[in-house]
Every structure is written in C-alpha cells, then in structure tokens.
Amino acid sequence: MTTSARSGSRERGPLARIKAISLLSPDMSGRDARAPRKRQALRGIALPVLLLIAWEAASHLRLIDPRILPPLEQVARTAIVQIVDEDLLYHLAASLVRDAIGFTIGTVTGIALGTLLGLSRLADRLATPTFNGVRQIAILAWIPLISIWFGFGEAAKIAFISAAALIPVVLNTYEGMRSASNQLVEVGQTLRFTTPQLITKLYLPSALPSILTGIHLALIYSWVASVGAEYFMTVGPGIGGLIIAGRERFQMDLVMLGILILGLVGFLINRGASAIEARLLRWRPT
Amino acid sequence: MAYYTLRNGPVGRVLAGDRGATRRKVAVSPWLRPLGGGAVALVLPLSLLALWTLSAAFEWLPPQILPAPADVEHGLVEMWRSGDLAKHTAISLLRVVYGFSIGAIVGLALGVAMGLSRTVEDYTRPLFTAFAQVPTLGWIPLLMLLVGIGEGLKILVIAKAAFVPMTMNSFAGIRSVPPAYGEVAALYRFNRWQLLRQVMLPGAIPPIFTGVRYGLTHAWMALVAVELLASSEGLGYLLVWGRQMFWLDAVMIAMVLIGIVGFGLDKVMAIIERRLQRWRFADGARGGRA
Numbered sequence: 001m002t003t004s005a006r007s008g009s010r011e012r013g014p015l016a017r018i019k020a021i022s023l024l025s026p027d028m029s030g031r032d033a034r035a036p037r038k039r040q041a042l043r044g045i046a047l048p049v050l051l052l053i054a055w056e057a058a059s060h061l062r063l064i065d066p067r068i069l070p071p072l073e074q075v076a077r078t079a080i081v082q083i084v085d086e087d088l089l090y091h092l093a094a095s096l097v098r099d100a101i102g103f104t105i106g107t108v109t110g111i112a113l114g115t116l117l118g119l120s121r122l123a124d125r126l127a128t129p130t131f132n133g134v135r136q137i138a139i140l141a142w143i144p145l146i147s148i149w150f151g152f153g154e155a156a157k158i159a160f161i162s163a164a165a166l167i168p169v170v171l172n173t174y175e176g177m178r179s180a181s182n183q184l185v186e187v188g189q190t191l192r193f194t195t196p197q198l199i200t201k202l203y204l205p206s207a208l209p210s211i212l213t214g215i216h217l218a219l220i221y222s223w224v225a226s227v228g229a230e231y232f233m234t235v236g237p238g239i240g241g242l243i244i245a246g247r248e249r250f251q252m253d254l255v256m257l258g259i260l261i262l263g264l265v266g267f268l269i270n271r272g273a274s275a276i277e278a279r280l281l282r283w284r285p286t
Numbered sequence: 287m288a289y290y291t292l293r294n295g296p297v298g299r300v301l302a303g304d305r306g307a308t309r310r311k312v313a314v315s316p317w318l319r320p321l322g323g324g325a326v327a328l329v330l331p332l333s334l335l336a337l338w339t340l341s342a343a344f345e346w347l348p349p350q351i352l353p354a355p356a357d358v359e360h361g362l363v364e365m366w367r368s369g370d371l372a373k374h375t376a377i378s379l380l381r382v383v384y385g386f387s388i389g390a391i392v393g394l395a396l397g398v399a400m401g402l403s404r405t406v407e408d409y410t411r412p413l414f415t416a417f418a419q420v421p422t423l424g425w426i427p428l429l430m431l432l433v434g435i436g437e438g439l440k441i442l443v444i445a446k447a448a449f450v451p452m453t454m455n456s457f458a459g460i461r462s463v464p465p466a467y468g469e470v471a472a473l474y475r476f477n478r479w480q481l482l483r484q485v486m487l488p489g490a491i492p493p494i495f496t497g498v499r500y501g502l503t504h505a506w507m508a509l510v511a512v513e514l515l516a517s518s519e520g521l522g523y524l525l526v527w528g529r530q531m532f533w534l535d536a537v538m539i540a541m542v543l544i545g546i547v548g549f550g551l552d553k554v555m556a557i558i559e560r561r562l563q564r565w566r567f568a569d570g571a572r573g574g575r576a
Contacts, residue, residue: 048412
C-alpha cells in the first residue's frame with residue numbers, strides 16, 4: 001500500500017492529491033492502509049520498551065537517585081516480597097470487598113431512586129433539581145463531611161463508595177426510564193398491566209441497556225472511590241493505604257507497585273463489565 | 287473519576303445531564319400547580335432547611351456534627367468579609383487555569399497527531415492507554431515523591447486530568463471527519479496546513495469541545511483531590527482545615543463553593559462552545575453551503 005501511494009504521488013492531477021492526502025491520513029483510503037498487524041504491535045511496544053531501558057539506565061548509572069527511580073528489578077523484588085512475606089493480597093482483598101459492598105449499596109439504591117425519579121412526575125419535579133444540584137459537588141469533597149459523620153472506619157468508607165456508585169446509576173436509570181417507548185407503554189396500559197407489572201415487564205427491560213451503562217460506570221467509579229477513601233481515611237487495610245504508607249516512608253517501589261495494581265484492577269473491572277454487558281444485551285438487535 | 291471519556295455518545299450525554307438529553311415536557315401535578323414550575327423544585331431543599339433549623343433549635347444532634355444554619359451563615363459572612371473565601375477560590379481557579387491549559391494543549395496536539403497519522407497512533411496509543419488506565423488519584427502519591435508537594439505537583443496533576451480526555455476526544459474528532467471532505471479538499475489542492483486548518487480542525491470541533499468540557503470537569507475534580515492531599519491554600523485545603531478544626535460550617539461552605547465553581551466552569555465552556563459553533567447553525571439557515 002505504501003508503495004502504491006508513493007508512486008501515486010508522482011502522478012499529476014487531483015488523483016495524485018488524493019493519494020498524497022491518504023499518506024497524511026490513511027483513513028481516507030480505507031482500512032487496508034493500516035500497517036500490517038505485526039509491525040503495528042512492534043511500533044506499539046517501541047516507546048514503552050525505550051522508556052523502560054531509559055529507566056533502567058538512569059537508575060543504574062545513578063543519573064537519577066535510585067530512591068526516586070528504583071530499578072525495575074527492585075520493583076519486581078518488592079512485588080514478590082509483598083505477596084509472599086507481607087500481606088499485599090490481604091490489602092487487595094480488603095479493598096475489593098469494601099468496593100463490592102459500597103458498589104452494591106450504591107447501585108441498588110441508585111436503581112430504585114432512578115426508577116422513582118424517572119417514572120413519577122411528582123418525584124421528578126420535587127427531587128431531580130436537588131439531586132442535580134448536589135451532584136455538582138466533586139465527589140471527593142464529601143470526604144471531610146463523611147468522615148465527621150461516620151468516623152474514619154469501614155462505615156465512612158462504604159458510605160463514600162456507595163455515594164460514588166449511586167450518581168451514575170441514578171442518572172442512567174432515569175434516562176432509561178424516560179426513553180421507554182410511548183407505544184409500548186400504551187400497549188401495556190391496553191393490556192391492563194398493573195403498575196408493578198408495567199415496571200418489571202416494560203420499563204426495566206427497556207431501560208436495561210442504559211442501566212447497565214450506569215452500572216458499568218459505577219463499577220469504575222467505586223473502584224477509584226475505594227482507593228480515594230483509603231487515601232484519606234487511613235484506618236484499616238487497603239491498597240490505597242499501602243500507597244500512602246509507601247509515600248510516607250519514601251518507598252518508591254511500593255508506591256509504583258500500588259499504582260500498577262490500581263491500574264490493573266481498574267482495567268480488569270472495566271473489561272469484565274464490558275463482557276457482562278455485551279452478554280446481557282445479546283437479545284438486542286444491533 | 288478519570289473515566290468519563292472512555293465512552294462518548296449516550297453515556298457522555300447522560301453523564302452531562304443537561305447536555306442534549308431529551309426531556310419530555312412534564313405537566314405539574316394539579317395540587318402543586320399554584321406553586322408554578324420552578325418553585326416545586328424548591329420544596330425539597332426548603333423542607334430540608336426547615337428540618338435542619340428545627341434540629342439545631344432542639345439540639346437533636348451536637349453542633350460538631352451538624353452546626354445550625356445560622357452558624358453557617360455567620361461563617362459565610364465572616365469568611366467573605368475577611369477575603370478568605372475569595373483568596374482560596376482565586377488560588378484554586380488559577381491552578382486549574384494553568385494545569386488545564388497545559389494538559390489541554392498537549393492533549394490536543396497528541397490527539398490531532400494520532401488522528402492524522404496512523405504511524406503516530408501505532409507508536410503512542412498503547413503507551414497512552416496504559417497511562418490513562420491509572421486514575422489521576424493514583425498518580426498523586428507518585429508525583430508527590432517525584433516533584434514534592436509544591437505548586438508543580440498541583441499543576442502536573444491537573445494537567446494530567448485534562449490531558450487524557452482531551453487526547454481521546456481530539457483523536458476521535460479527527461477520525462470522525464468524513465473522508466469525502468478530505469477528497470473535496472484534495473480537489474481544491476489544499477496543502478497539508480490548509481487541510482488541517484480548514485477541513486480537519488473545524489470538522490473535529492464538536493468532539494474536541496466535548497474533550498475540553500470533560501477535561502475541565504476532570505481538572506476541577508483533580509484540583510479538589512490534590513488540594514485535599516497536599517496543600518496549604520485553596521478550596522480543598524479549606525475542607526481539610528475545617529475538618530481538622532471541626533468547623534463544619536467552613537467544610538459546608540467550601541463544598542458548596544466547589545459545586546458552584548465546577549458548575550460555573552462547565553457553563554462558561556458550554557457558552558463558548560455554542561459561540562464557536564455558530565457558523566454551523568448559520569450555514570444551516572442559509573441552506574448549507576458546506
């Protein structure tokens with residue numbers, strides 16, 4: 001493809017221009033302009049590998065203080081020590097359990113509240129503006145208030161995580177309920193569905209894609225919120241607490257390990273949620 | 287909090303709440319009608335306020351847990367008079383302006399470069415994805431060790447928060463420009479600069495602006511995070527300080543202010559967005575001369 005484009009640019013006239021542009025933005029000449037997969041993969045790892053080499057070199061040649069930039073093998077050693085001798089896995093499990101509890105509370109409350117606001121006009125007029133006002137406050141700004149009301153223990157952390165999970169679920173459930181087709185509702189009414197029937201047979205299924213989007217976001221938010229909660233309420237085990245402890249003790253390797261786990265868990269949660277979402281929505285015509 | 291932007295489209299719209307979401311016109315319940323449309327919204331906050339006042343008057347809760355509304359008002363007036371409130375707000379805003387500008391410009395440049403060139407995309411995308419995977423909150427302790435807890439830390443953290451959505455959306459924006467536009471530009475023998483300046487960038491403006499607004503929202507949240515963790519000035523610090531002193535009135539005032547400023551920043555961006563895109567509507571009115 002590259003060769004043909006190159007020979008093309010030697011031509012004269014508009015056609016040559018199109019090909020010349022396709023060099024600038026190959027998208028325009030279709031997907032076949034992509035570099036072969038293998039080369040693409042090689043290019044993808046080029047920068048990360050270069051960075052890692054530079055890191056190793058800088059650390060070993062003492063260009064940068066190894067306390068600030070510990071060599072890679074030291075980070076790996078810390079990882080092993082933390083897993084085998086220390087209780088990294090315990091911290092991770094504590095964070096995940098906390099995350100799961102907060103997420104569940106937030107999601108269940110969120111679906112209920114979103115359904116109420118989405119279906120009841122009265123509730124919508126009364127509470128939606130307040131809800132929209134309150135959610136303007138950046139979620140982390142709640143931490144000081146929550147810590148006064150609930151202390152620094154598990155209750156406070158779970159309250160905070162639930163709040164973080166609640167917001168996207170309410171918003172998306174609300175939108176989903178609102179977007180239910182009027183015709184379907186009319187059919188339901190003709191068939192004399194009772195209100196609970198309307199909700200379970202009609203509104204909830206038709207809002208499901210939107211609700212799942214909300215739950216997906218809630219999963220991501222509640223993980224970040226778990227770590228955030230552990231940063232500020234440092235009582236008890238957790239990955240966030242581990243990172244903060246690493247910073248206080250100036251153990252860069254521990255901080256890096258913590259961040260790596262943070263990113264990895266976030267990535268896995270996101271992937272898992274996408275897969276479940278796709279599976280639950282199989283029935284939908286695409 | 288760093289993930290809004292992983293998805294555009296419906297999620298983005300729903301998260302944005304008021305942005306373009308279709309709202310069915312709702313009739314007011316008959317018995318609320320005398321209150322009028324807007325006033326109904328005030329019923330809940332006013333009842334809460336009444337409950338709060340009652341609770342304070344009868345001392346159902348100790349004032350360290352829930353100060354009286356009058357105390358909060360008194361605190362507000364005092365902090366306003368002493369200029370503390372304005373000072374902390376100004377410091378926070380200035381940090382966001384610096385950090386956001388840096389992050390947005392770098393993000394725009396990277397996003398556009400990735401959008402225009404497959405080569406740049408191939409080289410940078412995996413590294414960028416890995417970088418974006420760790421939430422802003424995760425980078426703060428690392429950066430604290432690297433650059434200390436000075437002003438540089440705040441700017442860097444805020445810049446990172448704005449950089450990620452900005453890159454993603456500018457990239458998606460450039461890719462969303464219909465190929466036909468490029469072909470027309472080719473017929474007119476545009477050079478690369480003309481193509482970029484007159485076709486690609488204007489075509490990509492709507493998604494780029496989505497990036498700007500998410501970037502700014504994220505920047506504001508990152509500011510709160512970094513000021514909570516390491517700061518001696520700013521609205522986030524006001525929260526921490528109020529917490530330590532058990533001055534809940536200060537905590538509440540700071541929270542409300544954080545909400546208002548965040549909302550205001552987004553609204554300002556929405557206005558700029560509409561202004562910048564006026565040509566689209568103007569063209570439409572004239573029957574589209576694109």
